[in-house]
Amino acid sequence: MIVLGISPLDKDATASLVVDGRVLFAAGEERFSRVKQQDGFPAKAITAALQAGRVRPEQVDRIAYPFLSWDKEAALIDKSMAAEQEFQSTFRAPGLSRALAAARARVPQRTEPVQGLASPNQRKRKGFLKELFYRVAGASEPWSKRVATSRSRDWAQRAAQEHRHWQGELERGLAQLGLRAKLERSEHHLSHAANAYLASGFERALVVTLDGYGSGLAGSVSLGEGGRLERLADLRFPHSLGSFYEMVTSSLGFRPDRHAGKIVGLAAYGDPDVLTDVLLGRADRGQPGDLRLYQNLNVYFSRHLAAEFPMVDVAAAYQRALEILACDLVRHWLARTGARHVVLSGGVTANVKMNQRIHEVEGVEGIFIYPNMGDGGCGTGLAMQLSWTGGVRESIRDVYWGPEFGEERLLAAVRAAGLECERPASMAQHLARCIHEGWVIARFDGRMEYGPRALGNRSILYHGREPKVNQWLNKRLGRTEFMPFAPVTLWEARSRCYHHLAGGEHAAEFMTLTFDCTDFMKATCPAAVHVDGTARPQLVRREVNPGYYDILAEHEKLSGSPSLINTSFNMHEEPIVCSPEDAIRAFLDGRIDGLALGPFFVANPKTKPGQED
Ligand SMILES: [Fe+2]
Numbered sequence: 001m002i003v004l005g006i007s008p009l010d011k012d013a014t015a016s017l018v019v020d021g022r023v024l025f026a027a028g029e030e031r032f033s034r035v036k037q038q039d040g041f042p043a044k045a046i047t048a049a050l051q052a053g054r055v056r057p058e059q060v061d062r063i064a065y066p067f068l069s070w071d072k073e074a075a076l077i078d079k080s081m082a083a084e085q086e087f088q089s090t091f092r093a094p095g096l097s098r099a100l101a102a103a104r105a106r107v108p109q110r111t112e113p114v115q116g117l118a119s120p121n122q123r124k125r126k127g128f129l130k131e132l133f134y135r136v137a138g139a140s141e142p143w144s145k146r147v148a149t150s151r152s153r154d155w156a157q158r159a160a161q162e163h164r165h166w167q168g169e170l171e172r173g174l175a176q177l178g179l180r181a182k183l184e185r186s187e188h189h190l191s192h193a194a195n196a197y198l199a200s201g202f203e204r205a206l207v208v209t210l211d212g213y214g215s216g217l218a219g220s221v222s223l224g225e226g227g228r229l230e231r232l233a234d235l236r237f238p239h240s241l242g243s244f245y246e247m248v249t250s251s252l253g254f255r256p257d258r259h260a261g262k263i264v265g266l267a268a269y270g271d272p273d274v275l276t277d278v279l280l281g282r283a284d285r286g287q288p289g290d291l292r293l294y295q296n297l298n299v300y301f302s303r304h305l306a307a308e309f310p311m312v313d314v315a316a317a318y319q320r321a322l323e324i325l326a327c328d329l330v331r332h333w334l335a336r337t338g339a340r341h342v343v344l345s346g347g348v349t350a351n352v353k354m355n356q357r358i359h360e361v362e363g364v365e366g367i368f369i370y371p372n373m374g375d376g377g378c379g380t381g382l383a384m385q386l387s388w389t390g391g392v393r394e395s396i397r398d399v400y401w402g403p404e405f406g407e408e409r410l411l412a413a414v415r416a417a418g419l420e421c422e423r424p425a426s427m428a429q430h431l432a433r434c435i436h437e438g439w440v441i442a443r444f445d446g447r448m449e450y451g452p453r454a455l456g457n458r459s460i461l462y463h464g465r466e467p468k469v470n471q472w473l474n475k476r477l478g479r480t481e482f483m484p485f486a487p488v489t490l491w492e493a494r495s496r497c498y499h500h501l502a503g504g505e506h507a508a509e510f511m512t513l514t515f516d517c518t519d520f521m522k523a524t525c526p527a528a529v530h531v532d533g534t535a536r537p538q539l540v541r542r543e544v545n546p547g548y549y550d551i552l553a554e555h556e557k558l559s560g561s562p563s564l565i566n567t568s569f570n571m572h573e574e575p576i577v578c579s580p581e582d583a584i585r586a587f588l589d590g591r592i593d594g595l596a597l598g599p600f601f602v603a604n605p606k607t608k609p610g611q612e613d
Contacts, residue, residue, distance in 0.1 A: 478572025
């Protein structure tokens, strides 16, 4: 059965071609349109998917879309909001003024600079009037309760309108392809659960989905067994860990839909003990296995904290509270089901540090996080579910599911840019030598990665010997990050570099969780180790990506380090490159020293390798 999966149109619209549960092609529209997290009908990605699979539109059996019709979504939203009102009126949150006064006394003095902040204890000051408003609207009952109610109502109205809008666009797009009649819709969290569980390879696993919103829910708990999913619990919107984290991301000055990872990085500099108790006091922890968060959509509460407390401590508290709430949930359902494996999906599970904590929960023997954990992966998940032929299969080997380009096209792109290229006898040896000598190298080879992470085929590589690379290379690439670049490490060297890998090795092939680093890793690749001693590696096996693996192996011979820095090949706020033309443009814009384009090597005529700026 041939199923075309289309992920929600509101953000990061993605097309997937799935045949009998196997993904033949999957890519986000953003890679083709060159607009980050492109919304709308993914016409270009669908065309690429059908071309890659040599499938004509009329051969598609079903179209999978992971949301219900807009009127059903609106009814579910209304139901969730009514339940929230009841919770708001009965839950007794602890008094804030005393708790915040105690928290203020816990703020440490700091002198160590935090890269990207003007001072280590920088607050998000907004001026007297705004800050007064934040205090009243966010942290002073009964006004804050009224504001929370009104924001929930506004959210519900806006969401219903958006569902209606995207439904129209979806149906028009499908009608143009003659596929409107084949559209099949599903409840949202089934699609997250399906992508994670069916791709995990686990026979029996606890399946937890956590996101912002989907079909009245903010998450779900299921048991996956024998290739089938049984829903155990619904986690109701707006008690959403996604919204919880979005509030603080926005309040600290970042884009809530895009920059949550910056908060994870920032959190490592702060002291979670300053404010975590205050946040946990607003969670109803009397109902294990569920999530209930007081005034969760009232952004002025986190705005108030961001104005009053150091940004690093606010980030640290939200991160710690998230980890505690998620781990409590997992612990409860592990005990109820007796499961020993956990699979995760949903936008919240992009939080690599939370995933580390879940991996460390006692009794967890294996973990898998779907590599495209956000809504971009939902169309794929539902398409897998609809075309699954039963039973359990081996876990996915890789996610190189996007387009690839032949040598002629690569050469044509080089020539069109007026560049010279060579064809080294051994690209791996050539690149390893360049990297060892301090070149910044971009690698463009094979099929493009699916999902948010570059996994070697559209990657920038550099040695990890110098921590300061995190400043100058980010500047050159037009990025601000609080987390260091991530490492890629040879599979065979994994235990030399990371602690407590057991059960998380396969998940680490997709950069989906952090691990504590060994002293060897800290000594040989310090640029990839965060201030808390962790890193979020990609482990690479030769059978999965030999060209990529061989670069690392050759580099290890020269340097003794089995790891390199791997960061996505793109420019500031642009999607990861897709075509060879994108690659050459980003190569020149980013002043990258060398570009490996398939078998061809291009040296940048305008850079001086080994020089920072
Ligand atoms: Fe979702």
